[in-house]
Amino acid sequence: MGHAGQFAEIIVDINARGVDRVFHYAVPEMYQDKITVGSRVLVNFGSRQIAGYVVGFGTPAGEVKVREISGILDAEPVFTMELLEIARWMADSYLCSTAEALGRIISPRLGIKNAxxxxxxxxxxxxxxxxxxxxxxxxxxxxxxxxxxxxxxxxxxxxxxxxxxxxxxxxxxxxxxxxxxxxxxKTFSSFQDLSLRGGTRSPALRLNRDQEAAFREVSGALKKRRFSAFLLHGVTGSGKTEVYLQAISAALAAGLQAVALVPEISLTPQMIDLFYGRFGEQVAVLHSGLAGRERYNEWLRVKEGRAPVVLGTRSAVFAPLPNPGLFILDEEHEPSYKQDDHLRYHAREVALKRAQLSGAVVVLGSATPSLESWFRSGRGGPYKLLKLPHRIDEKPLPRVKIVDLRQEIKEGNRSIFSRNLVSAICARLQKGEQTLLFLNRRGYATFVVCRECGHVIKCDRCDISLTYHLDGTLRCHYCNYQTKMPEKCPSCGSRSIRYFGVGTQKVEDEAKILFPQARILRMDSDSTSRRGSHERILSTFRQGQADILIGTQMIAKGLDFPMVTLVGVVNADTSLFMPDFRAAERTFQLLTQVAGRAGRADLPGEVLVQTYCPDHYSITAAARHDCEGFYQVEMPVRSALGYPPYSYLARLLFTHEDEAEISKGAALAKEILDKTLAGHDNFIEVLGPAPAPLSRIKGRYRWQLVIKGPRRNELRDIIRESMETLQKCRPAFRPVINVDINPQGMQ
Ligand SMILES: [Zn+2]
Ligand SMILES: [Zn+2]
Known part of the structure; x- marks a missing residue:
């Protein structure tokens, strides 16, 4: 509470660098016992009245004329000291303002526009x-x-x-x-609706030996009340979720609260039921799909300690737990944990920081851990590795067969479907079993591949696939290397070299011709833009009312289809050659996940992966379900080229309506960065400027600079300093500059 004679230290809710500091305001008599750290108040700032966050109390230096706080916006404080600390850390790590970070943290509160x-x-x-x-x-x-x-x-x-x-x-x-x-x-408990759903109790299951060992490590760490982090590496179907649930029980027993994060796509009704079934009304579900009021009520239940278990997506990492003890990230490698616009935070980084501040335990779970996490769980690394190498039911993982599309071309089959895939689908149609056709398309870039030998044209310097542009050039989106589209394959001399890109629509059209008797469903962002249509398509398919489901990443995760016995990956290369240094990793993760979709019930599963590059290690390792084999090849590649986890990367994205302006501005930014770097022996490298892979969105041109260096803080400081210089150099040049530290994708 405020003390007489003291002044509140306030961060004003304006998103500008110059005002990102503490201002002093006097606390009027009537608010003395109402205002505390975490209060949101109304203050006069310049000629405006705006919101401000109370972050402390103190005395202003000097004889400045101090104004009074003019109102209180909420009955209760909206953030804790710990979350304030997180906001300051975010401002520092992601180059945003503290007010912006606080706004993000308390956004469920702000969802109620008028308190x-x-x-x-x-x-x-x-x-x-x-x-x-x-x-x-x-x-x-x-x-x-x-x-x-x-x-x-x-x-x-x-x-x-x-x-x-x-x-x-x-x-x-x-x-x-x-x-x-x-x-x-007035608050509404979402558990009230739950009783209507007839939520069934789900008692704790007996753990097998591996699960037991993992659980014991985590619960042991919980008892110590000291920060520790685990990487739980478990194959598909190895029972990671049961380990999470029992770890949460252990946290509750110790009087602590727990957050379990899942990727957007995995927050299915089955998942929610499972949590409610185990923890009942102690569960709060937080995700951005909730309506404002609903989200606020759940947030309030967490804040008041009535809901000590939080299940949610990315933003639930900011859940206002009074005494957090456990943070779980399921599928920790998922790119959806990274916020993709404005404030580009990573939920894994925030969870680790929160756990460090509060002496909590972090469990990162995955069947295919990110290279970063794998690296950190190595010898001497900060994470402890826990393994679940066996499936619960001891059933073998599905058989994965690689289909060489080059061979199809040689034998005159130019269709999207190989002969192998056609006959496998026909067999399923006859038996009344289901097929998933998966297209791991990112949709924005077209790469060039030789259909005879599988050669893909890459940038020598960056090892990134070159992207085909309509003017007939090939470009590297990291360093802007350009070359003409070749007429012949530089590797084998064949003329069958061309740009490549297949959409789900095209797959559906061709499937309808090949299998006229089949009932076919398609699911991608076009067909699911309407609310609820996603669930509808899936439930239609789950109930057996269709034979084939065609889709993108959306169908790869967290979904169980008991009647699916065949998964066909239409073209594995589309993700393998996206212009991103993580292309091989993403492909390996996607293929492994997709393969896990087949044959999870009593029917044995089969997976067919079509590719022009059947020898690529991310495809062969996925086919063998061999994570460690994949890391053994990929790690040295990253190391040789200086990519994460051996370095840190940042991207500066410039957007502007005028292309000439933006290329000039980006070039100037590069010049300033180089100047800032000169004289420092810090091994930081600036690549570009180059057009972004999505070079124009809604009439705005997009250019990027890619910056890499061995130390994250140095990278951040150089960028901060250079951006300040840039604004001074050309104050008239006002592109939108977005800084992304540790980007997960670079569309
Ligand atoms: Zn070739
Ligand atoms: Zn390059």
Whole structure:
């Protein structure tokens, strides 16, 4: 609470670098016992009235004229000291302002646009005292009207009350300030809806020996109350989820709270039911799909300690737990843990930082861990590696067969479907079993491949596939190397070299011709843009009302289809040659995941992977279900080219309507970066400027600079300094500059 003679230290809610510091405001007498660290208040700033966050109390230096806080925005503080610390760390790590980070952290709170909407108003005094107060209001008929209405109809919202009394809402505020009206926050428990769903209890299962060993490590760490991090590497179907659930129970038993994060696509009703079944109304579900009010209520239950178990997607990493003990990230390698616009934070990094600050335990789980996490769980690394190498049911992993598309071309088959895949699908249609056709397409870049020998044209310097542009050039999106589209394959001399890109629509069209009797469904972002259509397509397919489901990444994860016995990967190369240094890793992860979709019930599964590069290690390792084999080849490649996890990468993305302006501006930024770097012996390298793979969106051109260096903080400092110089050099040049430290993709 504020103390007499002290001033509140406030961060104002303006997203500008110059004002990202603490300002002092006097605390008026009537707010003395209401304002605390974490309060959101209203302050005069310049000529405006804006929101501010109270981050401490102190005395301003010098004899500056200090203004007063003019209002309180919420009945309760909206963030804790720990989350304030996180906001400051985010501002520092991701080059944003503290206010912006705080805004992100408390966004479920902000989802309720007007805090008073959820507050219901009641008379603050007994009736006879209210009558006395009314007598004194002869000269304020509006206030009297509001007070009478509140007495007659207690429990209206601010807006309802002012409307019913034909008064201005501000009159209501005056009466609240005079303590004649009091506000009570009404909350709704989402568990109420749950009883309607007839949630079944799911008791703890018996752990097998590997699960038991992993669980014991995690619960042991929980007891010590010291920060520790685990990488739980478990093959598909090895029972990671049961380990998570029992670890959460252990955290609860120790009086702590837990957060379990899942990728957007895995937050299925089955997953939610599983958590409710185990922990009942102790669970709060947090994700961006919830309506504002719903999300706020869940957030409030977490904050007040009524829901000690949080299940959610990326942003749930900011859940306001009073005493966090456990952070779980399932499928920790998923790119969706990275926020993709504005404030580009990574949920894994935030979880690790929160755990460090509060002495909590982090469990990163995956069947195909990211190279970063794998690297950190190596000898002497900060993570401890836990392994679940066996499937629970001891069933073998599905058989994966690689189909060489070069051979198909040689034998005259130019269709998307190899003969192998066609006959495998026909066999399923006859038996009444289902097929998944998967296209791991990123959709934005077209690479060039020789259909005779599988050669793909890459940048010598960056080892990134060159992207085909409509003007007939091939470009590297990291360093902007350009070359003409060759007429012949530089490797084998064949003329069958061309740019490549297949959409789900095209696959569907061809499938309809090849299998006219089959019932075919397609699921991609085009067919699922309407709310709920995603679930509808999946449930239609799960109920056996279709034979073939065609889709992108969306169908690869977290979904169980008992009748699917065949998974066909239409073209593995589309992700293998996207212009990104993580292309091989993503391909390996996607293929392994897709392969896990086949034959999970009583029917044995088969996976066919079509490719022009049947010898590529990410494809052969995925076919063998061999994670470690993949890392053994990929790690030295990353090391040789200086890519993460052996270095840190940042991307500066410039967008502007005028292409000439933006290329000039990006070139200037590069010049400034180089100048800033000169004289420092820090091994930082600046690549580009080059057009981004998606070179134009909604009429705005996009250019990028890629910067890499061995130390993250150095990289960040150089970028910060250079961006400040850039603004000074050309104040008229105002592109949108987006800084992405540790980018997960570079569209
Ligand atoms: Zn060739
Ligand atoms: Zn290059």
């Amino acid at each position: 008073r909407v959820v507050k219901l108003l009641y008379p603050a005094l007994p009736d006879w005292e209210m009558e006395d107060a009314l007598k004194l209001m002869a000269r304020s008929p509006k206030q009297a009207a509001v007070l009478r209405t509140a007495m007659e109809r207690p429990g209206l919202s601010r807006r309802e009350l002012s409307a019913a009394a034909h008064a201005d809402p501000k009159t209501v505020d005056v009466l609240i300030d005079k303590r004649l009206l009091k506000a009570a926050v």
